[in-house]
Amino acid sequence: MKTLALLSFLLVVCHDAVSRVSCDPGLTGSAVRLSPPGLSTASTTDSIDVKMLQKAQDLAHRISVIDCHSHNLFQPESEARPKQADFSMLQGAGVNGVVQFVPLNASGVKNPTDDILRDIKEIRQRIRDDGLKVSVVLNSREMATSCKSDSSVVLIGLEYFKGIFDGDIGQVRRYYDAGVREIGLVRRGGSDSLFVDQNLTGFGVALVRELNRLGIICDITHMPESAQQQVIDVSDSPVILSHTAAFGLVKSEFNATDATLRRLAARGGMIGIGFFSGQLSNSSLAESGRGVAWDKLSRAKVEDLVDQIDYLRKIVGIDAIGIGSDYGGSGRRAPEGLETIEGFPLIIYHMLKRGYTENEIEKVMGVNFIRFFERVEKKTTLK
């Protein structure tokens, strides 16, 4: 059974390598050996370390693996948004939990609050109708317990660019009551302005305090740098950058500086490494500088993502690192081999190759998120 699973996994990870090899006239003859797409071009002559790949896959099934930022699990499939994660993929790859963001179809939203609450209802309905072994969890204890059972775990997050509060802090409680446990702060004009000219507004400060009070995770990924730092300082609870990468390695405007990363981690926050190739690979970033569309950028390598883990370990320590694919969003341009969630064991494979211990891998792949969520809940004053 295990051998079968490994074989099918090899087929999945080798698919791109096969097409790359057959399309590249420079890679012919006896020198060609298949490698998972995650292996860098510099190591195309390496063969897969099958034993280590098996170990990576076994480990993925033994530990709690959590994707801390995704839009895709319940998103309707379309040409623009192909299926990157479903429950059978999760089970095959040993992924236990996903933070699923709503609204599910941001481009079709007319009345943000109504549409968001309807989407959350629909998610719960679908779980019931399809008889899925899935728990929508509301706290870290449920999350930790369910990750260890054979059911998948969904935590609901909220991220929308056109305003979801309508200038009313009371809206946060409505989302909380519907099951939302993470909110991404994003720019919007009018009464929902959270920051102006890089500065947090009074409404922004009040919102952060309300998130703290309720025990909702505050995600600052989409804010400008100075506003990010102000939230870190204003917030009683630790905050998350759920899908980003280090500017110190790749100078993308979307990546976080060492100063922000250190400040966030010093207050108990965490960083989910995102999958967008333009934030992970300097050559993809350079293409983007030359005007190549985001969805045509060369895909990064899994090694680029693991370089981020190496770098962040030095800057913030292993306990502050997680994985946030942003599937269905920028993660549609994920590194080779990580086009779907089935590739998650490849991250473990490359971490094993670099000598990370099982304990360190367990932290990055899921445990850090659960512990971070616990730290957020400790600060709630909700009775």
Ligand SMILES: [Zn+2]
């Ligand atoms: Zn997102």
